Amino acid sequence: MAKLYVYSKKRLPDFVSFRKVLYLCVIRGREGEMFIRPGKLLDELMADSLKYDTDKHLLLASRGDLAGYVLERLQAVLDGKVDAISVENGNRYGLRRLLVRLCLDTSILPPSLFLTGIKCEDADPVGMGGYADIFRGTYGAGKVAMKRLRVFLSGTSPQSYVAFFREALVWRHLRHPHILQFLGIDRISFRSQLCMILPWMQYGDINHAMNVLEDSDQTIPYLRWTTEIAQGMAYLHIEHVVHADLRGGNVLIDDNLSVRLSTLDYLRLMSSKVYSQSRPFPSMNDAQVIVQLMRGERPPRRNMKSGEAIPDDIWRIVENSWSSEVKLRPGMNEIAASLIELSQPPKNDTDAEMADESELMSAVPMSVTMGGAPDPEVVSLIESAASSKLYQSLVLSSRGDLADRIACTMQELLDRYSHESYNARPRHFQFTRYLLLKLSSKARILPSSLxxxxxxxxxxxxxxxxxxxxxxxxxxxxxxxxxxxxxxxxxxxxxxxxxxxxxxxxxxxxxxxxxxxxxxxxxxxxxxxxxxxxxxWAKHGNVVSYFWRMNEEMEDQEKVKLLEQWVMDIAQALEYLHKERIVHADVRGGNILIDCDMHAKLAHFNVSFFADELRYEDVATEKQYGSEYVRWMAPELLGGDTQPTFSTDVYAFGCLCVEMFIGEEIYISLDWKIISRVLAEAERPSRPSGIADSVAMSDELWALVQKCWAEPNARLTMSDVTLELEKMRSSNRAGDSSVQVGPVR
Incomplete structure (x- = not known):
């Protein structure tokens, strides 16, 4: 084990050239001493802190000059000035959390945040917030806002410093056209009192901007501002940042009349206010508002300043955002996509012809007309969604009549090509199936054309x-x-x-x-x-219930012929289903119906799913696939960490064959816990022998059933099964074919 070195608080080494040497692992003792030993390079330790708590705690133990150096290095990585550590995806979030926590623990800010040359123009604040006052100033040639920690006679509270630090550190890393830029921190202008430096917004907040535009007879861009607010909020959520104080006073308007969110209430209240320029529940105090919200009340629909009602599409988005069911509220990406769509001018024929052909299908065009063309605008949108996440969001965020229009067009396209062989269909046929499924789930609709x-x-x-x-x-x-x-x-x-x-x-x-x-x-x-x-209506019911009527009134030869026909019927149905890339996931007797022509029909697809669904992560639905019926469950599904597959359908088909020949559920006398143990121990149902009420199964069919129960990698496919059954049928054609099978009266 490496030797430990002990330094007191007053004997810390010089860390100026710290990055060039091995990072010293720092552990603080109870008396404040620091135990330091040779370890990893600083950049290596920062990278490993994202994976290992030990390395993270070593960094968080830094104090004094050491902490200042670590913070500066973290800041440089997050600013993109150092490429030693990847800041993609979750790494940025993890490093930012580490930076914020170390700053709060040490009350130290990265030195690079501090600016000089700031000049304050006001003796008194021109605005105020929860813990800060706003002054005007200059920085270089530009006008800036100075957000200073408020000074009280009793001194500034620790909570104010915490809020200030957290806001500054989070804000520093945000880069978006609709987020107010963070310039830095000044600690000189107000006698060492910390002050954030931000660009000055001449139009002020959105309420003031609307008054200015109204007084000058200019059009208020309600929809564009609402869209820009949603885009800014969507970016914050992607960056794992919750604003938590979205209201008119924190939405600023720049010189180009664009939105800039500042000071990191909710968009669901904001959207209504942008259009009405009125606080939600304007005649009530905060306590009364809370009571109203607890009762499930929401702000009423109000008119805009022009006297017109808030547009229906906008109000629908607002109401969806107010849902009492958290899971039913749309995400900010969905809201932004819906607003972007509403902002687009209607397409004409010329615009449609000039659409980017790189986003259209290169195989069989889905917009080919065959006895009545689908909606061309919706077809173009669907085709674009196949290669653009933005267009996917537009489709999935649609609601009401628009969602139904899109869903009906997708259904029409699918109906047009579903009769074609799998390989002859348009390139995006599968994607369209998944997209329709996701849209129906999110919008809670089914195509009205059905x-x-x-x-x-x-x-x-x-x-x-x-x-x-x-x-x-x-x-x-x-x-x-x-x-x-x-x-x-x-x-x-x-x-x-x-x-x-x-x-x-x-x-x-x-x-x-x-x-x-x-x-x-x-x-x-x-x-x-x-x-x-x-x-x-299947008048003969399911295969198990019909078995008993058949068993009472048919001869054995007739029963065997009928059961083997049903086995072939279902095998062919499952083979077709698998060629369609669909897993049934609930193959059992209760889901096999007998029609008036004495053929078996596969039914009930409520737990079925597309086998390739997870390939399209953006449109895959969140669902636990598969049946809860353990009797027909393949052993590999018992652990719960594997979803059904074509192979598990084959296993269940083997169980179904036994079930049809015995006329009852397999393992009928066992509860599900014992069945799970039986399956785990590789025990399988016994061969139907013809004893009691069962019908004897032939050697060839029993051998096939056992192949269906083989290990997953050795199991037959349904195409293999139907081929085996065809061979069995051919070999039996030389036998007695005089038996005529008909329904039991």
Whole structure:
């Protein structure tokens, strides 16, 4: 172990050339002494402090000249003057936190923050804030604002110094056209009293600027200012900075009539005020306002100074920002994107033709017309979103009628090409599926083009875990309506997201052995209207419930033929699904329905998902995928750290085959805890033998089922399974084919 050297407070070595030698690891003792030993170079220690608490604590133990040098070096790194440490992404945030904490612990500021040559022009302050007074001054040839810590007879409180230090250190690193620039700190003009130096804003705050423009008969740029506020706030959030005091007095207007946020209330209150130039709840004091907010009240919609009402699109953004559910409030990036969109002039045909072709699809253009063109403006927006995060934000931040217009266009594009083979589709087909899914989830809508009319004679049929099933008639046929159960719980949003997911995935599926999706409808059954999914009614129910009727009235040969046909039906459906890059994630008997022609139909896609969804991180939905039913769960899913895959669908298909031949759930007599242990110990369901009520499974099919249960890397694909089943069917064609299979009456 390296020898430790002890220095008292008065015997610190000279650190002028500190960077050129090994950093001395500093530990403070109880009596104030400093234990120092050779260690890492300073830049190396700063980089490692982002990963190791030991190195971070060594830096935070610095005091005196040593602390001053460390702070200056950190400041240089954050200012980009030193490239020894990467300041990308989380590194900037971590280094800034380290700088702020060391400054607060030592009451030392980096020397490079201090300016000289400041001249104050005022004897008395021209403005004031919570802990500071504002003076006018000059710095070089420019006019500046001087924000000085307020002096009290009892002295300046430690809390004021903490607030001053924190604000100065955070503000110093912010660089954005709509954030007021931080120039530095002056400690000379007011007898060593600290003072921030900032550019002087001639128009003052936004309230004063609106009065000036109104008096001079100039147009007040409401929308542009609101957009610039949102852009500045979005930048702060990207930089991990919470403003925490956004109000009119802290929004300044520069000489170019642009917004500059200063003094690091909320945008949801600010947006309304910019348009109305009025405080929220103007006739109430702070205590009354708090009571109103606790009651769920929000500021009323007021007119602008021109007498016109606040525009509907702006007010919709304001109301969304006021949501009592924190998770439902849009992010600042979303708000900024929505406001940017509102700021854009309407496109004409010439503008659309001059769009940047590098952002359009180079394969098959999605805007090709086939019996009625989609909305060209929306098509252009969607195509641009595939290569631009800004346009993605524009799409995902849309709400109301605009969101529906975009969603309907995306759905039309998907419908147009869903019948094509996977490789023949436009390059951005997959991306459009994910984008539509994300938009529906965020805007809480489904494309209105999916709504069907004329659904009648609704009657409750059964209930499942989260939904109710009704029967009805549509275009003269009996149909099933799947309706989410009305709930006031915190899970209602996630249930709606599941409904969106099922609708938008199911809509794209076109296969003879997948239950058809007919559309959506709203029904009213002694409660408020609720959205339902419409599909053909499967009168024979699911495969397990039909097994018992079949078992009572059919001969064994007929039952085997029918069951093997259903196995093939579902295998082909899953093969198609996987070619569509969709994982079903809930393959079991309850989700296999029998239609009137005695074919099996794969149904229920509420936990299904696109296998490549996470490739598009910006539009991937936040969701835990997969079913909660452990009986059909592949062993690799038991740990909870792996999501379902095509391979786990294959495993569940093997379980389904056994389930269909025994007519009941596998492991029916075991609870889920015991089942988990059984699966972990590699035990699998027994082969259906024909004893009791089960139907004997052939050697060939049983061998195939066991291959479905192999280790993940050795497991068959669904294409392999269907190929094996085709071979089995071909070999059986030479046998007796006289048996005719029909429904049990």
């Amino acid at each position: 709504l069907v009319s004329g659904v009648q004679d609704t009657t409750i049929a059964e209930s499942t875990g989260i939904s109710d099933i009704y029967t009805a008639t549509y275009e003269g046929q009996k149909v099933a309506l799947k309706r989410l159960r009305n709930s006031q719980s915190a899970h209602e949003r996630s249930l709606f997201e599941a409904l969106c997911r099922e609708t938008l995935i199911w809509r794209q599926l076109k296969h003879p052995y997948i239950l058809p999706f007919l559309g959506t409808c709203n029904i009213q059954l002694n409660f408020e209207p609720r959205l339902c999914l419409v599909s053909p």
